[in-house]
Amino acid sequence: MPGFGWKKGLFIIFIVLLFSSPAFSVDKATALRIANLIEKHKQEIIDIRRFIHMNPELGNREFETSKLVSSKLLSLDMEVRSETAKTGVVGLLRGKHDGITIGFRADMDALPIEEQTGLAYASLNKGVMHACGHDIHTSIALGSAIVLNEMRDMIKGNIKFIFQPAEEGAPSGEGGGASSMIKQGVLKNPPVSAIIGMHVWPEAETGEVLISPGTIFAGLDTFEITIMEKSSHGAQPPKEIDTVYIASQVVVSIYSMASRTLDPVNSAVVTIGKISGGSRPNITADEVTMEGTVRTLNQETQEKIKQLIERIVISNTQPFGASYSYNYLKGTSPLYNHPDLTAILRPSLVNAVGQNNVRSFPPQMFTEDFSEYSERLPGFYFLLGVKPAWKNSVHPLHSSQFNPDENCIPIGIKVLCHLLLDCLDYQAQFENHNK
Ligand SMILES: [Zn+2]
Ligand SMILES: [Zn+2]
Structure with a gap:
């Protein structure tokens, strides 16, 4: 200084x-x-x-x-x-x-x-x-x-x-x-x-x-994931996609990620505080949006978590032909x-x-x-x-x-x-x- x-x-x-x-x-x-x-x-x-x-x-x-x-x-x-x-x-x-x-x-x-x-x-x-x-x-x-x-x-x-x-x-x-x-x-x-x-x-x-x-x-970042029914991939044959099911798989995978893939010293706390989607009990939802926060103690873990979340989203949407959007916003350091x-x-x-x-x-x-x-x-x-x-x-x-x-x-x-x-x-x- x-x-x-x-x-x-x-x-x-x-x-x-x-x-x-x-x-x-x-x-x-x-x-x-x-x-x-x-x-x-x-x-x-x-x-x-x-x-x-x-x-x-x-x-x-x-x-x-x-x-x-x-x-x-x-x-x-x-x-x-x-x-x-x-x-x-x-x-x-x-x-x-x-x-x-x-x-x-x-x-x-x-x-x-x-x-x-x-x-x-x-x-x-x-x-x-x-x-x-x-x-x-x-x-x-x-x-x-x-x-x-x-x-x-x-x-x-x-x-x-x-x-x-x-x-x-x-x-x-x-x-x-x-x-x-x-x-x-x-x-x-x-x-x-x-x-x-x-x-x-x-x-x-x-x-x-x-x-x-x-x-x-910790530092605090926020993210938003939307799982969408329509595949962005033109070659994907149309089929009924259950975005609620996919979103629930994404939530479970994200929650188990921190304990499985990060070392305990550089851990992170990921919370999904809001999920919204669907209109009626008997109609599959077009899209589901999840919003969450990530708390980490260093920038390396922060960057790692950002990538891991996207990897989880890809691995859960691709097999079903669903598409997604993912926004990760860096917040407090x-x-x-x-x-x-x-x-x-x-x-x-x-x-x-x-x-x-x-x-x-x-x-x-x-x-x-x-x-x-x-x-x-x-x-x-x-x-x-x-x-x-x-x-x-x-x-x-x-x-x-x-x-x-x-x-x-x-x-x-x-x-x-x-x-x-x-x-x-x-x-x-x-x-x-x-x-
Ligand atoms: Zn205070
Ligand atoms: Zn306070």
Whole structure:
């Protein structure tokens, strides 16, 4: 990345580690200052979270959330750009000292789910719920902006807070999410040198932070197959073709493909979520359409799956003289944590929450459009525990009863403040060293 020495930087950190203790900016006095500021603003931030939770909005329709975010950022005297990619908001916090710009991405959208938590601050919007914790992400970003605004004197560079719409997908026919934000220049003016993102994680306890280098989440592609009765081959003699039978063979073959033909390390999850065709129970269908998704952890597997699906379709349609159409659309890329950036920031997390609370995790088949950013510049994405220690389990993400532990909010703010300050300080040390 031009102007940002992660590779050389990693070498410098080895030198620093060899000859002295790590020189992170968040020393004990700074950590105490962060903790005091969080305490000072905690209730206000919890109130913001509850307000957002009560008023959830779907992707590209986050009008009220967006207004709340931009008015809060403006009150902090930040440079604010709103209505980016429909409802996105970008707030720039300039530190007192020169330096690079680090981004933090928070998503703001809710899901079309009827809330069943019974909480006093449950959703007031029927059929819409913050069931993926984006209300928490937005509040942690705002809380960090509030805290760091009072610490500008020690910030060596800029922090760009990116409040993004439609992470869960835009309404049909509309663009949205990370790619729209990027198209509208969110990574420019000033250029963002590295970006941080996070997600609440119900499988980890409140207080724990999960990180891993390399690929952590899957890429997501979509496909559509249509089996047609009419053979495109002119020499094929006309005969009655049962497209429903062929489609069912295709489904079975696709589902057994992943377990049989892919190695377990580079596996894939293929789901056919929609099948449609036919008009009456006693008439064979002219055509059957199947729509599905493919989740993979690397591009090689992605390409392999694309070809394997077509081979399955061909081998099931040809013997019957049926024809087909097949469209495979590449969607979200796998989410990749920059290994050097992860190595640099791990000590920062340990400093923030303690060695025992920083854990690794294996790659997950979830998807995240944060990969759009981390594809373009060094990215670091972590998972924040939201399961209270006294509970054996909590409802998963996208459940109508998902209820993350609110105590994760001050912890998330603390973690983020440490990461952002250390990241900027690290680069400032690197640049000073090269002068
Ligand atoms: Zn989600
Ligand atoms: Zn989410």
